Amino acid sequence: MKECVLGIDGGGTKTRAAIMDGEGNILGISVGKTSNYDDIGIEAAQENIKQVVESAQQKAGIGNDPFQAAFLGIGGVCSESDRAIVKRMAVNLHLAPEKEIGVDHDIRIALAGGLSGRPGIVQIAGTGSSCYGRNAEGNSWRSGGWGPLLADEGSGYWFGIEAMKAATRASDGHSQPTALLPSVLKFLEISNIDSIMHRVYVQKMSRSEIASLSPLVISAAKDGDTVSLEIVNNGIQCMAECVSIVAQKLDLMEHCELSLTGGVFQAGDFIIERMRTAVQERIPGCKVMMAELPPVIGSCLLALQSLKIQLSAVKIQDLQKTAAVLCTDV
Amino acid sequence: MKECVLGIDGGGTKTRAAIMDGEGNILGISVGKTSNYDDIGIEAAQENIKQVVESAQQKAGIGNDPFQAAFLGIGGVCSESDRAIVKRMAVNLHLAPEKEIGVDHDIRIALAGGLSGRPGIVQIAGTGSSCYGRNAEGNSWRSGGWGPLLADEGSGYWFGIEAMKAATRASDGHSQPTALLPSVLKFLEISNIDSIMHRVYVQKMSRSEIASLSPLVISAAKDGDTVSLEIVNNGIQCMAECVSIVAQKLDLMEHCELSLTGGVFQAGDFIIERMRTAVQERIPGCKVMMAELPPVIGSCLLALQSLKIQLSAVKIQDLQKTAAVLCTDV
Numbered sequence: 245m246k247e248c249v250l251g252i253d254g255g256g257t258k259t260r261a262a263i264m265d266g267e268g269n270i271l272g273i274s275v276g277k278t279s280n281y282d283d284i285g286i287e288a289a290q291e292n293i294k295q296v297v298e299s300a301q302q303k304a305g306i307g308n309d310p311f312q313a314a315f316l317g318i319g320g321v322c323s324e325s326d327r328a329i330v331k332r333m334a335v336n337l338h339l340a341p342e343k344e345i346g347v348d349h350d351i352r353i354a355l356a357g358g359l360s361g362r363p364g365i366v367q368i369a370g371t372g373s374s375c376y377g378r379n380a381e382g383n384s385w386r387s388g389g390w391g392p393l394l395a396d397e398g399s400g401y402w403f404g405i406e407a408m409k410a411a412t413r414a415s416d417g418h419s420q421p422t423a424l425l426p427s428v429l430k431f432l433e434i435s436n437i438d439s440i441m442h443r444v445y446v447q448k449m450s451r452s453e454i455a456s457l458s459p460l461v462i463s464a465a466k467d468g469d470t471v472s473l474e475i476v477n478n479g480i481q482c483m484a485e486c487v488s489i490v491a492q493k494l495d496l497m498e499h500c501e502l503s504l505t506g507g508v509f510q511a512g513d514f515i516i517e518r519m520r521t522a523v524q525e526r527i528p529g530c531k532v533m534m535a536e537l538p539p540v541i542g543s544c545l546l547a548l549q550s551l552k553i554q555l556s557a558v559k560i561q562d563l564q565k566t567a568a569v570l571c572t573d574v
Numbered sequence: 575m576k577e578c579v580l581g582i583d584g585g586g587t588k589t590r591a592a593i594m595d596g597e598g599n600i601l602g603i604s605v606g607k608t609s610n611y612d613d614i615g616i617e618a619a620q621e622n623i624k625q626v627v628e629s630a631q632q633k634a635g636i637g638n639d640p641f642q643a644a645f646l647g648i649g650g651v652c653s654e655s656d657r658a659i660v661k662r663m664a665v666n667l668h669l670a671p672e673k674e675i676g677v678d679h680d681i682r683i684a685l686a687g688g689l690s691g692r693p694g695i696v697q698i699a700g701t702g703s704s705c706y707g708r709n710a711e712g713n714s715w716r717s718g719g720w721g722p723l724l725a726d727e728g729s730g731y732w733f734g735i736e737a738m739k740a741a742t743r744a745s746d747g748h749s750q751p752t753a754l755l756p757s758v759l760k761f762l763e764i765s766n767i768d769s770i771m772h773r774v775y776v777q778k779m780s781r782s783e784i785a786s787l788s789p790l791v792i793s794a795a796k797d798g799d800t801v802s803l804e805i806v807n808n809g810i811q812c813m814a815e816c817v818s819i820v821a822q823k824l825d826l827m828e829h830c831e832l833s834l835t836g837g838v839f840q841a842g843d844f845i846i847e848r849m850r851t852a853v854q855e856r857i858p859g860c861k862v863m864m865a866e867l868p869p870v871i872g873s874c875l876l877a878l879q880s881l882k883i884q885l886s887a888v889k890i891q892d893l894q895k896t897a898a899v900l901c902t903d904v
Contacts, residue, residue: 282775322772323766390746391775393738393774394770395739395742412724412725413725416720416725416819417819417823418816438653440720440724441650441724442652444723445612489747490747
């Protein structure tokens, strides 16, 4: 059999697996349950990875033999001990020879996908936000991305919190009127702003529920609401600052590519162009683009890299045309 | 029997009850379990109130007859429906004739205690922060106090979060070095800042555990740490802004008394004097003082007020001498 590698993208709620051959053809791709062992325990996480891999193998029409290499990008994997836990799971499952199993946090594969394997920086602004870069020498740096309580500027969750803050501040005399007060009340289905405390703390809004408020801010900002525009600009400036810090740490100020990914940037040019401007004010030559490939394909590219396989530019272009569609379907 | 009133202070973790006669003598005082019905349900909260009242009645050497009036200040009681729930409990327990039962959130009794029943403003900075005022006409206004996710500036929790943010920002390139990085690592008993995410999100630090980091900031600020001084000044300015908003809303800019209460102000003159300065920059004539009486005694004063009983200045002074000690003991 030819080279065949496995890529895993373990996000907060789902795990994706993709199988790629040595020429960069996607043979099978599948989605399964979470591999977040902090939430469900190591045994259950390993079982979920096993299932999603087997499902991808079935789709690829191949057996359960080990792959030549595997790369697992798993959310929340920050420390050496985290990496060791995930590596142990992959070894237990015989996914690939131990020395060809790579493990890192999922922002690493977001970068590998976003820039199709090239060095550079990725800024994620989904439910959470984080900035991560890696240069040609293999050095990496993360800035921001300390989670919702410590550093989450620009994320959907952050926008949602800011929307609710703006509503309370407008009501208690802190700020001028804002369209966010009525729109937040309507979204939360409450008639009085005092009830927001019951919604947030007693009914315990989830992180993703809070993030679902973020379009209110972007919509109001587009309509010229001053308070909302300030929130958008603040989030953008914070993210651009992270990008600039990473570029400096990795000596990427002269030549830098930045990939944007996550739901917040799906809001389109209104956000993307502001982000481009804020980044280029700090790093004039920086090329800012939307992610080229999804993270799970990024993890396949990293698995190929460990076998010293570099795909051709033509093959990468093929992947860019097809991968997004393939990953939407699973 | 002479007039005899009941005051209840229902905080987040404890409920206090005090019984006072019509001359302002404290007959009995007791502490019991939480009356937060959002956490434990209405039935259990009512039972806990019943127990703490009976305990205070025993200490007072009186029977279980209804009081002439009762005032219940309960944390989180913001809306009319919240007040109705607490009033129903008090009626069920026959604490006093229904029309002599007062109910409000616990910051109302903190104000009544802090200024010994006089109109004015209270700024709380304990685990949480909040600012509330009430003028001679009986109008009231709250600013801030929307809880840990929405508006908690200056609270112990806020200082704790800021300490951890400063540590992460110093480590990921956002800020200059700060004494908070080593002190936070030591306090959390972690050797690497990356482990902070495991401590905060996986081990789920509680609100009070996070608040317990606040002395690190104040201590480092006293030692001249620039980042910590910025945090302190930021918290103070936010709280002074709340005070100023409340004073404006209640027409108290010309004559205003402000009571400070909560653990953050226990740090002493380093915080108190900065707060005094920041408030007086906005409200030049404002008299800033530490709370004169504890909240549970404030609730007794409110119960007396509903019977049109006003204590003499001499009696208030007596209470100020004894009440703090009495309340520390229970």
